[in-house]
Amino acid sequence: MKAGPDIAGKRIALYTSSQGNYFFLEIRDLFAAALKELGLRVELRDERRGFSASARGHVVIAPHEFFYRGRGVQLRRQALPAPLALYCTEQMDSQWFRLGESLFRKADMVWEVDRQVAAQIAADGVRCRHVPLGYARCALFRSAGRLPAGYGTAALDPALLRRRPWGEPLARRPIDLFFAGNLTERRRRFFAAAAPSFARHEAYFHFTDPRLPVLPGDPGSLDTRLTMGLVQRSKIVLNIHRAQSTYFEWQRVLVHGIGQKALVVSEPCSDCSPLRPGRDFVEAPMEDIPELVEYHLRSPRGKGEAQRIAEQGFKTLTQDCRLADLLRPAVSELLALGRKPARGGRPPQPRSRVSARSALQPVETELLARGGRGGTPPRVTVAVTLHDYRRFIIPCLESVRTQTLRRLDLVVVDDASSDGSPELVRDWMRRHGRRFRDCRLIRHRRNQGLARARNTGFENARTPFVFVLDADNQLYPRCLERLARALEHSGADFAFSYHRCIGEAENLLNIRPWNPAAFRDGNYLDAMALLRKTSWELLGGYRAHDVQGWEDYDFWLRLAEIDGWGVRVPEVLAAYRVHLRSMIHRETNPNARRLERYFKGAFSVRSGNGNGDLRELAFAQFSRRRAAPGAGGASPDGKDRYLKSARSMLHDLTRDLRP
Helix, strand or coil: CCCCCCCCCCEEEEECCCCCCHHHHHHHHHHHHHHHHCCCEEEEECCCCCCCCCCCEEEEECHHHHCCCCCHHHHHCCCCCCCEEEEECCCCCCHHHHHHHCCHHHCCEEEECCHHHHHHHHHCCCCEEECCCCECCCHHHCCCCCCCCCHHHCCCCHHHHCCCCCCCCHHHCCEEEEEEEECCHHHHHHHHHHHHHHCCCCEEEEEECCCCCCCCCCCCCCCHHHHHHHHCCEEEEEECCCCCCCCCCHHHHHHCCHHHCCEEEECCCCCCCCCCECCCEEECCHHHHHHHHHHHHHCHHHHHHHHHHHHHHHHHHHHHCEHHHHHHHHHHHHHCCCCCCCCCCCCCCCCCCCCCCCCCCCCCCCEEECCCCCCCCCCEEEEEEECCCCCCHHHHHHHHHCCCCCCCEEEEEECCCCCCHHHHHHHHHHHHHHHCCEEEEEECCCCCCHHHHHHHHHHCCCCCEEEEEECCCEECCCHHHHHHHHHHHHCCCEEEEEEEEEECCCCEECCCCCCHHHHHHCCCCCCCCEEEHHHHHHHCCCCCCCCCCCHHHHHHHHHHHCCCCEEEEEEEEEEEEECCCCHHHHHHCCCHHHHHHHHHHHHCCCCCCCCCCHHHHHHHHCCCHHHCCCCCCCCHHHHHHHHHHHHHHHHHHHHHHCC
C-alpha cells in the first residue's frame, strides 16, 4: 500500500510514556506498522528523549499518561511541536479523559477512537477526527510463543506455558474465559453475580484497581506478551462495560479478542462498524452473559457457532478494518496543519497508608471426633474456625465435602460456641466423615479469639498445605484443586483466588496480586487462602494481642518482612459472607481508630531482620528472584531503575503519614 503524494516519505514521530500501561505501547506498534504500510518513516520516542527535531508530524498516544508522568510533566510546560495530534482512547466520564481534554486546545488536532466521542469533541470547537483501531501486519497478530515464567503464570499448569499453534481451534484451547481490565463498581457486581457460573470453568481474570497507580515493573501486572499468550490459549474473551456507557472497547475486542481468533462475548455496544454482532462477535445484556457463556462452552451447537464466529471475526478484521486505510486521511490532515504553543497545570497526587507486628500464645484444645482413613495421604487440610455460626456452618462444610480434590483432611475448631453449632458439626461428621482421611472437631473450653482458633487448626493439621476457612464462608467445587496445583507449581508461601461477596453485599475481594507495597493502603487480602504449614510455623502463627479483627493484615505484613509471597489464581473460587454479625462489623469497625493507631505506631519500628522497616522491605522484594518465580530475577540495571521509581512513588504515598 503506497502513500499519497502529500505524505509519501514524510517522517512521523509517535510518542508514548515510558511509565505508562502496556496497551498504549500496543497502539503505538499498530500505528507504526500501519504508517509504514503507507510509505511513511516512523520514529518511536518517549518523554525521556523529548520531541523530535526532524519529524514532520507528531502523534502523542495517551496524552493523559505522556504529559503527566516522569519528564512528560516538564514537556507539558514547554512549547509543543508542530503539527501535533493527540490520540485518545479514554471514555468521556473518566478522570483520564479529563486530563487529556485539558490539552486539546494546545494541540493542532485530536484523534479519537470512538465515533460518538469524536463528534462531541468536534462540537466543542476542537479539530477532531475519528480514528478507530484496526489491523496491521505486526507482532500483535502473530503467535506469542511460550508463556513467560513469572508471577502472572505462577498459578498455571506448566503445560500451559509451552508453545501452542497460532490460531488453535477453540475446542483445543485450555482456558475457557479471559478478562483483563479495571474492576469498576459495575464490573464488581457483574463478576460477583456470575461467580457461581464462571467457577465451573477454567478462567483467567486479571482485575486492576482504577483508583491506584501502576508501578513500572510490578510483578503482578500483565504485559503484551503475557496477555496475547493467554488470549491465544482462551476460548472466550469477555467485554463488560466499565460503566453505564455502551462504549466499544476497541482494543479489548479487536486486538485482544478477535485479533487472537478468540470468541468475544460482549454487552451491547455503541458504534462498532464495520464489525457486526452475531457475525463477528456475540453480544447479550449483562445479566444474560453467564447463560450465553454456558451455551458456547457446553453445548455442541454452541461450540460450533463459537468457532464459526471467531473465524469470521478475524476475516472481517483483516479485510475490512485495515488501519492504514483508517489513518491515511488523518495523517494527511495533520501534516497540512500548523501548531499552537502550550503550558499545563499540575498532575494529580497519589495516596497511601501503614504496617505492623505482635506474639503468639498457646491454646487448649479437646479432641472429640475422627473420621475415615486409608489410601494416599492428602496434601491439604481445611481448617474451619467456628464461633456461634449455627446458621452457616453446614453450608460451609458441604462446600468442603463437594470439592473436586478428592484426598482431604478436615479440622473444625469450635471457639466455645454457645448456640449449639458444635452439635450440628458432630452430627454432620458422623454422616460424612468417611469422605475425609482425617475428620476432627476440636473445642476450646473458653473463647480465645480468631487468631488462636486458626493456630489450633494449623497445629492439628498433618498435611503440608492448610486452607483457612471461617465458618460463614464457602468454597466453590474446584477451589482447593486449583489452589493446591498453583501452590505446588509456583513454590509460593500461599495461594489465593478472587472471592465473591454473598449476603448483605455483592462485590469481589482479593483483586490485587501479591504486592507488599499495596499494604500501604491497608489490608487487601482475606485470610481465606491455602498456606504452606512451614510458612505458618516460620512466622509463629497468627498473633492475638493488639490486632483483634486485623489478624490477617498482621500475618501478611510479617510474611512480607521475611520475603514471603503469595500466588494469585485468577478465578473466583470462594464466597465471602458479609453480614452484620461478621467479624468485620463486630470487631474491626468499632475498634478502627485504636487499630489504626497501633499499626501506625508499629509501622515505624524497624524489622528484626536488619533489612529496615516494611516500607523499604516491601519495595526491595520486587527486585528479588522470588517475586517472579522461574524468571531468573531482575537485572542489576532493571533493579536499580525499579527501586528508584518505587522509592520516588513511596515518598509521595507516605508524605501525609509522617509525624
